[in-house]
Amino acid sequence: MRASLIASVLALAISQVTADYNQSAPFTIILLSQNSTLNGASLAACHEGAAIEGLCLAGGKFGEATQFTYNTSSPDDKTGILAYQLIGGNFNVSCPMQFSYSPSSNVAMPIIIPGTTSTLVGFDRIGRMFVMRYQDDTQPLPNNEETPQFRWYICQTYYGYPYQTLVWTVGIKAPQNPTCVSAQPVRVFV
Numbered sequence: 001m002r003a004s005l006i007a008s009v010l011a012l013a014i015s016q017v018t019a020d021y022n023q024s025a026p027f028t029i030i031l032l033s034q035n036s037t038l039n040g041a042s043l044a045a046c047h048e049g050a051a052i053e054g055l056c057l058a059g060g061k062f063g064e065a066t067q068f069t070y071n072t073s074s075p076d077d078k079t080g081i082l083a084y085q086l087i088g089g090n091f092n093v094s095c096p097m098q099f100s101y102s103p104s105s106n107v108a109m110p111i112i113i114p115g116t117t118s119t120l121v122g123f124d125r126i127g128r129m130f131v132m133r134y135q136d137d138t139q140p141l142p143n144n145e146e147t148p149q150f151r152w153y154i155c156q157t158y159y160g161y162p163y164q165t166l167v168w169t170v171g172i173k174a175p176q177n178p179t180c181v182s183a184q185p186v187r188v189f190v
């Protein structure tokens with residue numbers, strides 16, 4: 001009896017971790033950029049460490065454009081989880097994208113790691129990926145708002161390897177990494 005109670009508590013805990021999401025159809029992410037090398041390029045998940053992926057330019061050793069999905073927990077959600085199916089020898093797990101921040105940089109790196117921590121993103125009417133701003137701290141606070149922000153770049157980064165990856169700039173200033181080139185990710189359903 002006690003064992004079955006523990007088992008059902010565990011089952012409840014697990015069912016709460018795997019929350020009830022609506023998963024979108026699969027899509028790839030392409031870049032819009034004034035830089036002709038980057039314009040039209042696609043993103044591919046790339047190995048940055050054990051079960052850690054960055055978002056690299058597709059092609060060459062990184063292969064084809066990766067397919068992602070978008071998880072929301074209510075039809076009214078303006079933001080949700082960018083999800084990637086990480087498949088290995090003995091695992092097949094849907095992983096969320098989260099930003100990796102460094103206190104000494106305004107360049108944050110989107111990475112994909114198994115778990116439940118994510119950085120929420122949204123997609124506007126034409127599929128452009130954004131991060132929602134809820135407070136504008138350049139103005140007197142509080143000033144609740146919901147304003148999509150588009151601060152994406154492709155830069156030479158080093159999380160586990162020297163790659164060209166998608167990054168997010170924290171704040172309104174230009175990225176301090178001098179290799180960054182402005183590029184807007186857009187989802188394209190497959």
Ligand SMILES: *[C@@H]1O[C@H](CO)[C@@H](O)[C@H](O)[C@H]1NC(C)=O
Binds near residue numbers: 164
């Ligand atoms: C265009 O982007 C590529 C790849 O990031 C970069 O090597 C090149 O310097 C960029 N060109 C310009 C004019 O910014």
Ligand SMILES: *[C@@H]1O[C@H](CO)[C@@H](O)[C@H](O)[C@H]1NC(C)=O
Binds near residue numbers: 021072073075
């Ligand atoms: C999933 O989508 C369906 C159809 O739009 C909707 O009825 C349902 O409430 C959604 N569920 C969640 C968890 O968003």
Ligand SMILES: *[C@@H]1O[C@H](CO)[C@@H](O)[C@H](O)[C@H]1NC(C)=O
Binds near residue numbers: 092093
């Ligand atoms: C991985 O899991 C997904 C979702 O459950 C499934 O659609 C897919 O076929 C699986 N892939 C492999 C290689 O097992």
Ligand SMILES: *[C@@H]1O[C@H](CO)[C@@H](O)[C@H](O)[C@H]1NC(C)=O
Binds near residue numbers: 018020021023084094
């Ligand atoms: C996305 O939603 C699907 C369907 O509910 C779920 O199986 C998967 O674990 C979710 N992935 C993430 C990263 O939340």
